Amino acid sequence: MESTQAERLLSLIGIEARRVSPRGVTTLDLCENAARTLLNGLNCPPAAIDAAVFVTQTPDFSQPCNANLLHGRMGFPKTTAAFDVNQGCSGWVYGLYLASAMIEAGGCKRVLLLAGDTVTQTINPRDRSTALLFGDAGSATMIERTELPRESIFMLHSDGTGHEAIKVPVGAFREPFVDADLTERADSEGNVRRRDQLHMNGVEVLNFTLREEPAAVRALLDAAGVTSDAVNHFVFHQANRFIVQNLAKRLRLKPDKVPVGAVAEFGNQSSASIPGVLCHDLPAVLTAEPPTRVLASGFGVGLSWASCLLWLDGLKVCQWVRYAGSVRRS
Amino acid sequence: MKIEAFIKLIEDNVDGIAPGSLQSDTVLTSIPQWDSLAVLTMLAQFDAEYGVQVSGTEMQRCSTVSDLFSTVSSKVTKPS
Amino acid sequence: MASARVASVALRGVAACVPRTVARTADYAGLSLDERLKFAKTTGIEERRCSLPGQCASDYCEAAAKRLIAELGWNKADIRLLVCVTQSPDYPVPATAVLLQQRIGLGTHCAAFDIGMGCSGYVYGLLVASSLLGVMGGGKALLVVGDTSTRSANQRDRTTAPLFGDAGTATALEFNPSAPEMVFDLNSDGRGWEAIVMRHGGFREPLTADSLVDREVAPGAWRAPRDLELNGIEVFNFGLREAPRTVEALLTAVPGVGDLPDFFFFHQANMLMNEMIRKKLKIPAEKCPYSLRSFGNTSCASIPMTMVTASAEALRAGPRSLVLCGFGVGLSWASSYVRTEGLVCPELVEL
Numbered sequence: 001m002e003s004t005q006a007e008r009l010l011s012l013i014g015i016e017a018r019r020v021s022p023r024g025v026t027t028l029d030l031c032e033n034a035a036r037t038l039l040n041g042l043n044c045p046p047a048a049i050d051a052a053v054f055v056t057q058t059p060d061f062s063q064p065c066n067a068n069l070l071h072g073r074m075g076f077p078k079t080t081a082a083f084d085v086n087q088g089c090s091g092w093v094y095g096l097y098l099a100s101a102m103i104e105a106g107g108c109k110r111v112l113l114l115a116g117d118t119v120t121q122t123i124n125p126r127d128r129s130t131a132l133l134f135g136d137a138g139s140a141t142m143i144e145r146t147e148l149p150r151e152s153i154f155m156l157h158s159d160g161t162g163h164e165a166i167k168v169p170v171g172a173f174r175e176p177f178v179d180a181d182l183t184e185r186a187d188s189e190g191n192v193r194r195r196d197q198l199h200m201n202g203v204e205v206l207n208f209t210l211r212e213e214p215a216a217v218r219a220l221l222d223a224a225g226v227t228s229d230a231v232n233h234f235v236f237h238q239a240n241r242f243i244v245q246n247l248a249k250r251l252r253l254k255p256d257k258v259p260v261g262a263v264a265e266f267g268n269q270s271s272a273s274i275p276g277v278l279c280h281d282l283p284a285v286l287t288a289e290p291p292t293r294v295l296a297s298g299f300g301v302g303l304s305w306a307s308c309l310l311w312l313d314g315l316k317v318c319q320w321v322r323y324a325g326s327v328r329r330s
Numbered sequence: 331m332k333i334e335a336f337i338k339l340i341e342d343n344v345d346g347i348a349p350g351s352l353q354s355d356t357v358l359t360s361i362p363q364w365d366s367l368a369v370l371t372m373l374a375q376f377d378a379e380y381g382v383q384v385s386g387t388e389m390q391r392c393s394t395v396s397d398l399f400s401t402v403s404s405k406v407t408k409p410s
Numbered sequence: 411m412a413s414a415r416v417a418s419v420a421l422r423g424v425a426a427c428v429p430r431t432v433a434r435t436a437d438y439a440g441l442s443l444d445e446r447l448k449f450a451k452t453t454g455i456e457e458r459r460c461s462l463p464g465q466c467a468s469d470y471c472e473a474a475a476k477r478l479i480a481e482l483g484w485n486k487a488d489i490r491l492l493v494c495v496t497q498s499p500d501y502p503v504p505a506t507a508v509l510l511q512q513r514i515g516l517g518t519h520c521a522a523f524d525i526g527m528g529c530s531g532y533v534y535g536l537l538v539a540s541s542l543l544g545v546m547g548g549g550k551a552l553l554v555v556g557d558t559s560t561r562s563a564n565q566r567d568r569t570t571a572p573l574f575g576d577a578g579t580a581t582a583l584e585f586n587p588s589a590p591e592m593v594f595d596l597n598s599d600g601r602g603w604e605a606i607v608m609r610h611g612g613f614r615e616p617l618t619a620d621s622l623v624d625r626e627v628a629p630g631a632w633r634a635p636r637d638l639e640l641n642g643i644e645v646f647n648f649g650l651r652e653a654p655r656t657v658e659a660l661l662t663a664v665p666g667v668g669d670l671p672d673f674f675f676f677h678q679a680n681m682l683m684n685e686m687i688r689k690k691l692k693i694p695a696e697k698c699p700y701s702l703r704s705f706g707n708t709s710c711a712s713i714p715m716t717m718v719t720a721s722a723e724a725l726r727a728g729p730r731s732l733v734l735c736g737f738g739v740g741l742s743w744a745s746s747y748v749r750t751e752g753l754v755c756p757e758l759v760e761l
Contacts, residue, residue, distance in 0.1 A: 050411040068740040072600025081596035086524035101541040107414025107670035156521030160512025174500040302508040386643035
């Protein structure tokens with residue numbers, strides 16, 4: 001069989017397994033599960049949550065938003081603000097920045113950040129450029145005001161000229177479902193998909209990542225006035241192992257500082273991928289007492305990329321849980 | 331609160347209802363002017379006049395003018 | 411969440427853009443002639459603007475943003491943040507804000523993301539964008555807010571179709587250490603999620619052929635599962651209960667607010683509800699402008715639409731104190747107290 005560019009990439013992605021949500025389960029369900037696990041582990045009552053920010057590109061409805069639905073399910077008080085952010089791979093870092101800004105503004109002491117997607121539900125199984133890459137996930141992160149000296153630094157970017165690289169053309173308002181041609185079509189490489197399913201140009205995404213990410217990480221380190229030696233862990237969005245290891249090489253990072261366990265076990269989890277690494281690869285070190293310096297960086301759909309340098313110490317909860325009924329595909 | 335004042339409130343606020351045409355046993359759906367806009371207008375009036383809110387489900391359970399009167403008056407808190 | 415205060419960010423300007431196509435209540439086929447008159451009288455809506463197929467809220471937001479940037483004489487490279495509030499995005503993926511980053515011509519150092527909120531979205535977006543600009547510590551931000559709700563409602567649904575109009579707006583924010591504080595009060599109640607909902611078309615109920623089939627859900631009201639559903643009574647009760655409360659909570663939280671603010675801009679739901687809210691708060695009519703008559707309910711864009719179409723001259727003329735209050739889908743509601751200085755407020759743009 002001819003080896004296409006896509007197939008060569010696939011052999012390098014290093015994805016051994018992916019998690020697929022059962023029929024009828026959405027990102028909302030996955031994030032609710034994560035949120036309950038988190039709040040129970042923290043002994044935090046729903047009433048203590050000042051805001052819920054829900055980052056997703058796979059919401060239950062186009063209205064009302066997932067954050068409001070979660071608000072109802074969790075029984076948050078009326079004074080809890082709730083809104084959705086449409087963002088993908090860079091979404092956890094974007095969401096973290098938003099949550100931090102809302103806390104800085106003084107109105108919030110505690111913000112719950114939900115981030116995740118059920119990307120497998122947007123993909124055609126006969127599209128080899130996407131079918132084996134993605135896993136479903138939901139995450140919940142608690143961000144809280146602290147008096148400790150723990151400055152975080154953020155840098156966010158966007159470039160709409162690359163918007164075709166990762167796209168679902170049909171299903172919103174530019175090309176409504178009702179008017180669209182929804183026949184399955186094969187592209188020039190024999191990948192089959194419909195126009196309301198995820199289109200991804202793997203080569204474009206790879207080129208974008210290698211072009212922008214190293215510069216972005218270096219700029220962040222410069223802004224913080226540190227070198228990569230000062231950072232304990234580099235947590236990259238787990239697009240695939242090839243990309244992450246390539247970034248590590250370009251930035252001359254010690255491989256043991258760059259986890260890739262999450263991508264092997266879960267695949268590309270969109271905005272849940274960075275918390276996936278924290279919970280799967282780093283729970284022992286993050287729940288330990290000494291503060292750890294983590295650089296987290298998400299990049300992808302948009303095109304959009306965002307990086308942050310954080311202090312994480314003594315996390316009381318740092319775990320991943322399996323959603324009942326989800327399927328592990330290898 | 332007296333039912334006569336309640337009926338007058340409806341007659342005064344819903345266009346086209348002739349004064350004196352409503353009785354306590356009048357079935358709401360038999361009133362030609364009792365459409366969705368009339369319902370909203372009266373919900374606004376119940377809030378303004380009595381400080382009372384009636385939900386959609388409660389509205390559906392009211393068959394007659396007197397049912398509506400009972401629902402509204404039961405929610406009115408006694409003045410101190 | 412306690413009241414949030416954002417310091418060092420000034421609201422510098424607002425612009426709005428609507429489609430040219432006008433729909434008149436007097437022509438709406440889903441109501442009888444008498445009903446159309448009564449509807450216009452009760453809701454205050456006589457005309458609305460309707461996007462054509464293929465046009466999106468982002469097109470109107472783009473036009474408004476470009477107009478505003480030009481009038482302000484801004485250097486686009488100074489814009490560090492673009493927040494797009496919409497429930498009518500161009501595509502499910504990627505976010506509309508990133509598309510607009512390119513179309514407006516902003517740099518790649520500009521952060522861009524969407525907030526998926528409706529009627530309360532302008533105030534929510536204002537809090538988020540101003541908080542972010544505050545921590546960025548400098549520069550400028552654009553908050554673009556718009557929806558094409560006419561395409562979410564079924565034209566044969568008399569409970570929704572004649573209410574909505576389409577619009578896109580842009581609001582300019584600038585970091586300025588001497589800017590007066592903005593104060594916010596944000597709320598939610600997810601138990602009321604079914605009051606305003608589009609059931610099919612998301613991931614809970616993906617679209618099937620059945621999602622597009624119209625059913626007569628009430629006499630003269632035809633709707634398919636993917637169309638916008640609005641429970642009029644629930645929404646009415648909710649607005650009447652919560653909008654006055656958030657405004658009162660807000661004004662209590664503002665230090666030294668002696669006289670009543672100059673203007674109250676409420677989400678434009680319908681005249682009946684809005685007037686009840688105004689009267690409950692004892693706000694004089696001249697402080698409570700409307701854009702319902704000519705533009706209908708423009709969803710998240712309704713507050714900036716009213717600022718531009720009803721109050722531009724007054725807002726340009728000098729310092730003003732404003733209360734903004736949005737309430738609706740979610741259920742979600744929010745209010746904000748903002749002081750402005752001679753706003754840049756160009757004429758309404760039409761596409």
